Amino acid sequence: MGKLRYNAGITHQLVRRGTNVAACTNRPMKETADQTSTIPDSTLSSRRSGATVALFGEVLADVFPDRSVLGGAPFNVARHLKAFGLNPVLITRTGNDALRAELLEAMAACGMETMGVQCDQSYPTGQVKVHFEGASHRFEILPEQAYDHIHASVARMVALSIHPELVYFGTLAQRHAVSRSALKMVLNNTSVPTFFDVNLRAPWYDALVLRNSLYRADTVKLNNEEMTLLAEMFALPGDTLAGYARAFMQTFDIGQVLVTCGAEGAWLVQREGGEVSMMPKGEPVAVVDTVGAGDGFSAVFIMGQLQGWPAEQTLARAHEFAAAICTQRGAIPEQADFYAPFLKAWRS
Numbered sequence: 001m002g003k004l005r006y007n008a009g010i011t012h013q014l015v016r017r018g019t020n021v022a023a024c025t026n027r028p029m030k031e032t033a034d035q036t037s038t039i040p041d042s043t044l045s046s047r048r049s050g051a052t053v054a055l056f057g058e059v060l061a062d063v064f065p066d067r068s069v070l071g072g073a074p075f076n077v078a079r080h081l082k083a084f085g086l087n088p089v090l091i092t093r094t095g096n097d098a099l100r101a102e103l104l105e106a107m108a109a110c111g112m113e114t115m116g117v118q119c120d121q122s123y124p125t126g127q128v129k130v131h132f133e134g135a136s137h138r139f140e141i142l143p144e145q146a147y148d149h150i151h152a153s154v155a156r157m158v159a160l161s162i163h164p165e166l167v168y169f170g171t172l173a174q175r176h177a178v179s180r181s182a183l184k185m186v187l188n189n190t191s192v193p194t195f196f197d198v199n200l201r202a203p204w205y206d207a208l209v210l211r212n213s214l215y216r217a218d219t220v221k222l223n224n225e226e227m228t229l230l231a232e233m234f235a236l237p238g239d240t241l242a243g244y245a246r247a248f249m250q251t252f253d254i255g256q257v258l259v260t261c262g263a264e265g266a267w268l269v270q271r272e273g274g275e276v277s278m279m280p281k282g283e284p285v286a287v288v289d290t291v292g293a294g295d296g297f298s299a300v301f302i303m304g305q306l307q308g309w310p311a312e313q314t315l316a317r318a319h320e321f322a323a324a325i326c327t328q329r330g331a332i333p334e335q336a337d338f339y340a341p342f343l344k345a346w347r348s
Contacts, residue, residue: 051306052087053078054164054190056155056183057173058147059092059117060126061099062291062331069330070103072126072147073170073199073295076331080299082112083339086306089162091155091186092173093118093146099125110336116158120146135287141172141201148176155182156189164190165306168298170197171213175204187216193305197298198222200229207233214252219305221258221298245269260297260322262290266315278315285323292331297322317346 055074062071078088090112094100096119103125107114126145131138150173159167167190174180187194196217198210210230214220222230227241236247245257249271256270263284267277297318304314321342325331333339 050085050087051165052089052162053081053302053306054089054091054116054159054162054167054186055081056091056150056167056169056186057179058126058145058170059090059094059103060128060145060147063127063129064330065130065132068127069332070099070106071128071292071331073172073197073298074168075103076292076295077168077197077299077302078112079110079332080296081302082110083336084299084303084343086303087113089113089116089158089164091116091150091158091182093120093123093150093179094126095120095124095146097125099127113162115161116155118146118151118154120149123149130291132289135290137289137291139201141204147173148179150179150182152178152182152185156185159186159190164192166193166195166302168195168197168302169213170199171205171209172199172201174209174213180209193218195219195221195298195302195305197294198226198230199294200226211252214248214254217252218255219258220248220254220256221260221294221301223260223262223294227257227259242267242269242275258301260294262293263323266297266319268311268315270311273311276311276315278312278319280319280323285327287326288329290326293322293325295331296325317342 055078057074058072059070059075060072061068074090074092078090081088094103094117100119104114104117107117123144123146126147127142129140131140167186169183174183194217196213196219198221210233224241227244231238231244231247234251236244236251238244238247241259245259246269248254248257249269254271256268256273258266258268260266263280265277265279267275269275300318300321301314304317309317324338325333328334
């Protein structure tokens with residue numbers, strides 16, 4: 001199916017244009033839709049609380065020097081969304097191994113849906129080795145993992161059954177043709193906004209995958225280094241990050257581009273809403289590690305988009321949450337009460 005376009009600001013109403021599933025191509029027709037259905041409130045008392053979000057991609061174990069924890073950007077974002085009161089549904093694939101059992105147990109413990117977690121008899125649940133280098137980190141991503149082989153027809157059935165209000169996807173799970181086909185089938189059979197979290201992990205991306213993903217995205221989120229890299233890759237005009245963002249939107253028909261700049265904040269360029277930037281206030285946090293900070297930012301941004309928060313507020317809340325993630329070890333808080341002050345503030 002085609003894209004769904006946002007109006008200026010995070011608050012939006014979607015208006016449908018016609019599309020034809022049979023006419024879909026690799027560069028799909030754009031469309032918008034009137035999303036008026038509501039889901040009963042969960043954690044937050046808002047008109048869109050409890051919204052279902054489909055998250056396609058990898059679930060894997062981040063192997064630290066002293067321990068292993070479940071991770072992967074789609075999984076991390078899903079865990080946060082569940083804590084925020086939304087209904088995230090992962091579409092992924094694991095091996096038939098101990099890590100799968102650990103994953104299903106963790107998902108059940110926090111009330112997450114498991115219908116989209118496929119089981120592979122040949123390939124293992126994904127693993128990534130995390131190497132720390134000062135305050136930063138480096139990933140060693142192992143090849144031929146179960147998430148490289150997500151079954152397309154099963155993924156399609158899950159997507160159709162859950163009626164998501166947004167589809168999240170990234171780059172890593174598209175490194176293999178099998179999972180790329182599965183993502184294409186999910187996107188072709190859902191008529192909702194898409195959020196492309198670029199998350200480049202060398203050497204597991206190429207220009208063709210990125211080009212196709214950008215054409216399918218309504219919102220693109222990336223950091224400033226990724227923005228420069230992609231601008232060079234696609235020979236986009238401009239000599240500033242904002243110029244590159246505008247060129248992205250024009251070239252790939254993207255509704256909004258979200259650029260994160262670590263401790264320096266973030267900014268958002270929208271097709272019909274201009275540019276919104278956010279500079280952090282107060283003292284910088286004491287960074288323990290930065291693993292998962294971007295995933296936390298994505299989760300809050302998605303929350304704000306579905307809740308109808310103003311753009312400036314969404315960016316500020318996303319940055320504050322991501323900074324808090326940096327004060328702990330790992331991408332997911334060990335204690336559920338980590339979320340309490342954020343949820344309390346967001347209700348006010």
